[in-house]
Amino acid sequence: MLQGYAVIGLMLITAIVMGSVLLLLGRLVRPSRPTPAKLQPYESGIPDVNPPRARYTPRFYVVAMLFVIFDIEAIFLYPWAVSFVPLGAYGYVAAIVFLSILLAGLLYEWKKGALEWV
Amino acid sequence: MNWAAFLSNYIFAFIVLNVMLGLMAYMTYFERKVLAAMQDRVGPKRTGPFGLLQPIADGIKLLAKEDIVPKNADRLVFLVAPLLSFVLAPLSAAVIPFGGTVTVFGQEVNLYVADINVAVLYVLALGGMGVYGIILGGYASANRYSLLGALRSAAQVISYEIVLGLSLVGVFILSGTLSLVQILEAQQQPLSFGGVQVPNWYILSQPLGFVLFLIAAVAETNRAPFDLPEAESELIGGFHTEYSGFRFSFFFLAEYINMIAVSLLAATLFLGGTDGPIADGVWWLAAKAALFLFFYIWLRTTLPRFRYDQLMGLAWKVLLPLALINIALTGLIRLWGLGLL
Numbered sequence: 001m002l003q004g005y006a007v008i009g010l011m012l013i014t015a016i017v018m019g020s021v022l023l024l025l026g027r028l029v030r031p032s033r034p035t036p037a038k039l040q041p042y043e044s045g046i047p048d049v050n051p052p053r054a055r056y057t058p059r060f061y062v063v064a065m066l067f068v069i070f071d072i073e074a075i076f077l078y079p080w081a082v083s084f085v086p087l088g089a090y091g092y093v094a095a096i097v098f099l100s101i102l103l104a105g106l107l108y109e110w111k112k113g114a115l116e117w118v
Numbered sequence: 119m120n121w122a123a124f125l126s127n128y129i130f131a132f133i134v135l136n137v138m139l140g141l142m143a144y145m146t147y148f149e150r151k152v153l154a155a156m157q158d159r160v161g162p163k164r165t166g167p168f169g170l171l172q173p174i175a176d177g178i179k180l181l182a183k184e185d186i187v188p189k190n191a192d193r194l195v196f197l198v199a200p201l202l203s204f205v206l207a208p209l210s211a212a213v214i215p216f217g218g219t220v221t222v223f224g225q226e227v228n229l230y231v232a233d234i235n236v237a238v239l240y241v242l243a244l245g246g247m248g249v250y251g252i253i254l255g256g257y258a259s260a261n262r263y264s265l266l267g268a269l270r271s272a273a274q275v276i277s278y279e280i281v282l283g284l285s286l287v288g289v290f291i292l293s294g295t296l297s298l299v300q301i302l303e304a305q306q307q308p309l310s311f312g313g314v315q316v317p318n319w320y321i322l323s324q325p326l327g328f329v330l331f332l333i334a335a336v337a338e339t340n341r342a343p344f345d346l347p348e349a350e351s352e353l354i355g356g357f358h359t360e361y362s363g364f365r366f367s368f369f370f371l372a373e374y375i376n377m378i379a380v381s382l383l384a385a386t387l388f389l390g391g392t393d394g395p396i397a398d399g400v401w402w403l404a405a406k407a408a409l410f411l412f413f414y415i416w417l418r419t420t421l422p423r424f425r426y427d428q429l430m431g432l433a434w435k436v437l438l439p440l441a442l443i444n445i446a447l448t449g450l451i452r453l454w455g456l457g458l459l
Contacts, residue, residue: 003120003123003124003127003232004127004231004232004233004234005232005234006124007124007127007128007131007212007231007232008131008209008212008231008232008234010128010131011128011131011132011134011135011209011212011231012205012209014131014132014135015135015204015205015208015209016201016205018135019201019204019205019368020201022181022364023201023364023365025181026181026182026185026363026364027185029181029182030181030182030183030184030185030363030364031184032184032185033184034186036189038186039186039187039188039189040188040189041188041190041259041260041261041262041360042188042261042263042354042359042360043261043262044354056265056266056269060269060272060273063273063276063277063430064272064273064276066277066434067276067277067279067280070280070284070438071276071279071280071283073284074280074283074284074287075283077284077287077445078239078287078290078296081287081288081290081291081445082290082294082295082296083294084290084291084294084449084452085294085456088453088456088458089453089458092449092450092453095445095449096446096449099442099445099446102442103439103442106434106438106439110434110435115430115431115434115435116427117426117427117430117431
């Protein structure tokens with residue numbers, strides 16, 4: 001088991017080395033002639049006037065919070081699913097209670113408009 | 119530690135890495151040919167016989183292109199982000215079983231890189247990690263389009279990640295394991311209904327889970343019709359607007375490698391992987407994965423792009439409740455099947 005992770009770690013290092021080598025190889029052949037106009041942020045040919053890191057809607061934060069709740073739900077369901085047979089009917093009822101509480105939460109968020117984008 | 123086994127596993131890992139890169143190159147060729155055929159064109163045919171050298175020519179061209187770093191960009195993050203995307207993408211192939219065990223030069227070689235007991239969780243975690251490359255690249259570019267594309271991508275991937283994760287719970291209920299090697303073994307035992315042999319592929323027992331997984335997987339890899347992060351009509355290039363040359367191609371490589379990895383995963387989880395009616399082997403896995411890759415391209419030529427609110431609405435209001443229903447139903451039927459009800 002631990003050996004499996006070690007092989008994956010080594011694979012990760014190999015991938016990093018391969019990627020870096022490709023980028024360094026490119027440095028030997030590619031031109032580098034920066035001009036002020038080339039280094040402007042792309043703005044469809046119009047001079048850029050607004051600050052580069054623009055403000056954006058807080059809905060993205062709401063989605064991130066919802067994600068945390070439901071991803072943890074999924075993680076809690078995995079051990080139950082794997083030991084479904086030993087846990088039997090009792091485990092199933094417990095999981096359904098857990099699911100219904102989260103489903104109620106989802107319905108509440110839905111009703112409150114947290115899932116509406118516009 | 120068994121060093122001989124470790125070395126053979128690592129050599130196999132190295133082969134898998136390189137095969138994934140080679141496949142990715144020819145995936146672009148395959149995509150262009152299929153797109154062309156569906157649009158009544160010929161596609162690439164000038165470079166080499168049948169245009170087969172086209173991916174190599176593209177690679178060389180990208181390698182020789184100038185690498186522009188915009189002046190407002192966060193330089194270090196801007197340079198590292200594509201590498202992050204590229205490095206994480208092929209790692210999910212590490213847990214895909216390409217077959218059982220073969221003997222090469224008197225040494226037992228496993229046709230998978232690693233059989234870890236949380237293989238599916240590991241693949242999902244890598245999918246989540248892949249967002250970092252996109253969001254860091256988009257943020258570091260200091261360009262409004264890039265930032266918006268990156269945020270959209272992050273929100274989309276995390277929303278569909280939940281659907282992806284929950285759609286698989288049914289499979290775990292049936293197989294009782296998260297290891298892909300054991301999930302494959304469970305599917306290789308055919309079921310018998312009154313003397314009729316039926317393959318125990320999970321697409322048959324988990325049809326709803328399979329459809330949910332397929333939709334979520336297309337959204338997770340940012341492909342059409344869910345390719346809003348790079349919607350060229352409104353966001354130019356999305357998160358990779360400011361990237362050029364080989365760094366741009368790293369994002370491109372990562373997207374295609376992710377497609378291949380997801381196709382392999384879908385084939386292993388739902389279609390019995392290397393299991394086939396005759397002569398089990400890696401060719402069955404390849405054929406099933408090719409089916410999914412063709413499906414990806416088919417979707418791209420057929421469906422228009424979603425609107426962003428529709429995209430998020432689909433994940434949270436349709437797919438998530440369906441995934442929960444699928445879990446409850448699968449559990450109920452399994453209990454009945456075990457005679458515990």
